[in-house]
Amino acid sequence: MPPLRLRLLIASLLTVAILGALDHTIVSTSLATVAGELGALGHMGWIVVGYTLASTILLPILGKVGDAVGPRSVFLVSLVLFLIASLACGFAQDMTQLVAARVVQGMSSAGLHLMPQTIVARVTTPRQRPRYLAVIGAAFPIAILVGPVIGGLITDYWSWSWIFWINIPFGAAALILALVAVPKLPGFGRRPFDVAGSLTFATAMVALVLAVTWIGDPATARSSVIPFIVAAVAFAGFFVIQLRVAEPLIPLRLFANRTIAAGTALSAIIGVGLFSITAYLPTYFQMAYRTSATVSGLVPIATVFGMLVSNLATGWLVSRTGHYRVYCIVGPALGAAGLFTMSLLPVGLPLWVPMAVMAVVGIGTGAFMSLVIAVVQSAAPRRDTGSMTAAVNLVRQVGATVATAIIGGVVGVGVAALLPSSLDPAALTPQLVHAASTAVQSEVAAIYRDVFAPVFAALGVAYTVGLIAAILLPPGRLSDESEQTPAPSAEPLTA
The missing domain is CATH 1.10.287 (Helix Hairpins)
Known part of the structure; x- marks a missing residue:
């Protein structure tokens, strides 16, 4: 594509990617308010679960459809459905209506997440891909940084309906931009x-x-x-x-290629190793380090900021040189080192120490977060680009879902087992602990440290598995050729 047209396309895809990512993080801040006003606090979790489940199920299906009919059609239809579902969410009168609309929103968000990556793969060379995928991949860390703040402001000063309706004007602008910028990319025939x-x-x-x-x-x-x-x-x-x-939904035969197998494993490590723990970091620091809710948010912010910077830097460097393997090795090594260090840190240290350590974990994760998608895409046949892009995202999302639930169960059971009988685990809040005596605060801090230490260590082991997968990546360079051709399995990405 001409450079100007390509920049316009990337701007369009980034706008839609941010829109989809923000929708998830904005809603998280307002869950209690939404569920309370609809009189269904007991079913609050389904606002998120319905969305996430629908998105996960549709990923491989839309990947296959995109390969068959072309990614542009799937992308535009997904964007229109997303806007309609956002409108319906804001008008929901009860929890059933809201969850149903969120399911449709989740289904369409799968297309908003997947199709930009597939479109980039179709219009760029393998060498260009890491840089542009890194730009689009920046949507997720940006959404984590600003989404909760925006959601809180909208809920406090407007109405919870606007956390969904805010998508309409931005989405309409993104749709107009997409209609102009996204080229017509033919599919590979109905199968x-x-x-x-x-x-x-x-x-x-x-x-x-x-x-x-x-x-x-x-x-x-x-x-x-x-x-x-x-x-x-x-x-x-x-x-x-x-x-x-x-014609399988996910072509398992392609996993015989070491590059595809190792890249997919690395993607799963991101979901298991970092995305799963991020939600629990504020609680850990409020309890173990006795910080306020606002201050505890600095640690995940440092983590995500490190991820954002590293993601953009490695994408640019790989596009310059074509060499990708070193970043896939260094990234998991940094993540493992940071998480093992977190498992050994005593409580009571200045907050900047764990912030720096978790920033290292974020830097390590960002080094291969978007890169593995480009690597797998470049090793896959063109007719299966969408399916393999969906597979890489799918293992990451499933890994994060399962690991998050496991960590939540481990923390809940572990804390309840170690708490003294004078404290009720069901009613234990940071505010209650901070108002207690110094002795109780110290005891609770030690309990949370003892419970979270093996969790951090286990996630460090997960990154170590990722390091092994990265070492198994065949050496090679991303090609400058615009068309992919079959290559030897030893160096599947060499021009």
Whole structure:
């Protein structure tokens, strides 16, 4: 594409990516207010679960559809549906209506997240790809940094409906820009759709989300066994179907390529190793370091800021040189070192110490966060670009969902087991601890440190697994050629 047209396209894709990412983080600040006004606090979690589940299920389906009919059509339809669903969310009169609208919003957000990456792969050379994917990938850390603040301001000074309606003017502008900027990219022809694979995958994901949601609640923990079994059987059936059908939802045959297999594993590590712990960092520092809610937010901010800077820097460097493997190795190594250090830090240190350590984890993660998508895309056949892009994002999202639930369960059970009988785990809040005596504060701080230390260490192990996967990446350079051609498995990305 001409440079000016390409810049306009990237601006359009970045606008939509930020819109989709912000929708998730803005809503998180307002959950309690929304659920309270609708009289359904007990079902508050489904505002997020319905959105996330729908998005996860649609990722591989939309990836396959995008390959067949072209990513532009899927992208524009997803954007229009997203705006309609945002309007419906704001007008919801009860929790059922809101969750239903959020499900549609989640389905469309899968297209907003996936199609920009697929479009970039179709209009750029492998060498150009890391830089532009890094720019689009910046939407997620930006949304984490500013989304909660925007959501809080809208809820406090306007109405919770506007956390959804704010999407309309920005989305309409993004739609006009997209209609002009996104080129018509032909698909690779209509192919038999994997209906059986889609149904088994949807069943598996619904069962898995129910299982990890129930297991964290003592009242439903035993019942979680049934959905876990259903999920295991459905996933087994899904993989059998993918190996046998002519046009699988996720082409498992491509994982015989070491580059694709290692890159996908690295993507999963990001979800398991960092995205899962970010939500618990503020609570940890409020309890263990006795900080206020505002101050505790500085640690995840430092983490995400490190991720943002590193993501953009490595994307630019790889596009300049074509060498990618070193960043995929150094990134997990930094992440593992930072998380192992967090597991050893005593409480009571100045807050800048854990902030610096978690910033290192963010820098390490950002080094390969968007890069692995470009690497996998460049190793995959062009007709499967959308499917493999969806697979890389899918393992990251599923890893984050499962690991987040596991960490929540470990922290809840661990803290409850160690707390003295004078403190009720169900009513334990940072405000209550901060108002208690110094001895109680010290005891609670030590308990949280003892519970979180093995969690940080386990996540460090996950990054170590990612380091091994990165070492197994074949050496090579990203090509300057505009068309991908089959390459030897030893150096699948060499021009």
